[in-house]
Each structure stands twice: as C-alpha cells, then as structure tokens.
Amino acid sequence: MSFIDLVKERHSVRSFDEKKVEKEKLNLILEAGRLAPTAANLQPQRILVIESDEAVAKLKDCTIYSFNAPMALIVCADKNEAWKRKYDEKTHTDIDGSIVATHMMLQAAELGLGTTWVGHFDPEAVMKVFNIPANLVPVCIFPLGYPSADSKPHPNHEKRKSLSETVFYNKF
Numbered sequence: 011m012s013f014i015d016l017v018k019e020r021h022s023v024r025s026f027d028e029k030k031v032e033k034e035k036l037n038l039i040l041e042a043g044r045l046a047p048t049a050a051n052l053q054p055q056r057i058l059v060i061e062s063d064e065a066v067a068k069l070k071d072c073t074i075y076s077f078n079a080p081m082a083l084i085v086c087a088d089k090n091e092a093w094k095r096k097y098d099e100k101t102h103t104d105i106d107g108s109i110v111a112t113h114m115m116l117q118a119a120e121l122g123l124g125t126t127w128v129g130h131f132d133p134e135a136v137m138k139v140f141n142i143p144a145n146l147v148p149v150c151i152f153p154l155g156y157p158s159a160d161s162k163p164h165p166n167h168e169k170r171k172s173l174s175e176t177v178f179y180n181k182f
Contacts, residue, residue: 048093085148107149
C-alpha cells in the first residue's frame with residue numbers, strides 16, 4: 011500500500027477487539043516512534059506502555075475515552091530535554107511528542123491495528139495514577155489494538171477541506 015493510501019484509509023478506531031497486540035507489532039510501533047524526527051534530534055519522547063489489565067483499568071480514571079482497547083500508549087516528552095526556541099523560549103514537548111505519536115499511529119495502521127488520538131484527558135490524574143515524573147509532559151494517549159468487527163470511520167472522516175482552502179503560496 012502506498013503511503014498516501016495508508017493515510018487515506020487510517021481512521022480513529024473507537025471500538026476494539028479483545029485480541030492482544032503481539033509483542034513484535036508493539037515493538038515495530040515503538041521503533042517507529044524512536045526513529046521519528048524531533049527538534050535538534052534531542053529525542054525527548056518517553057512512551058509509557060499500558061498493557062496490564064490493572065493499568066488499563068486505571069486509565070479510565072484519567073479519561074472517558076479508552077474505548078475498551080486492550081492496551082494504550084501514553085506519549086510524553088521531557089521538558090528538560092526538549093529543544094527550546096531562542097526567540098520566545100517555547101519548549102517543543104508538544105510538537106516532538108506529536109511527531110513521535112503520529113509515526114507510531116501510522117505504523118500501527120500499516121500493521122492492521124487501530125488507534126485514536128486522545129487529547130481529552132486529565133494530565134494531573136495521568137501523572138499521579140501512572141507515577142509520571144514532573145519533568146515529563148503527557149502529550150496524548152493512544153488506545154491501541156485490533157479494530158472490532160463493527161469498527162468504522164466516523165462520518166466526518168471523509169470531510170476534508172480542499173488544498174485551495176488550506177495551502178497558500180508566498181502570502182495569505
């Protein structure tokens with residue numbers, strides 16, 4: 011499958027099968043995140059794999075959007091290691107974490123697995139429940155697993171703005 015076809019077909023999965031993700035597939039997903047570009051190649055990402063039944067249950071204390079996935083990844087970035095833009099001191103934890111997460115999301119899709127980007131979570135609860143150090147910023151949560159038989163894209167999935175609405179050349 012071409013990359014553009016993969017991107018077109020990937021969708022947020024909100025209904026998962028109970029089947030566990032094989033370790034080999036999880037390792038490929040994590041490797042895609044490891045290889046993702048980050049600002050100045052500082053690699054501040056820290057990925058917490060939530061795979062035990064107990065840990066998955068705890069995730070429900072942090073977000074209502076776990077979609078009963080058999081596992082999840084919590085993508086964090088170390089604010090002490092992330093690159094800072096000199097002009098305004100913006101720390102790139104959110105940007106680097108997002109790039110890493112996107113690489114993992116696309117690798118999961120290529121492997122026939124489903125994910126959805128969960129940004130609606132209580133970061134303080136995530137940090138407390140999973141003992142995340144204060145220097146790590148939770149960027150997103152990825153429920154991860156095999157899509158259920160009735161999983162389908164949200165009706166808004168096909169609604170995309172045209173390039174002429176989102177791309178401009180030389181000036182706005």
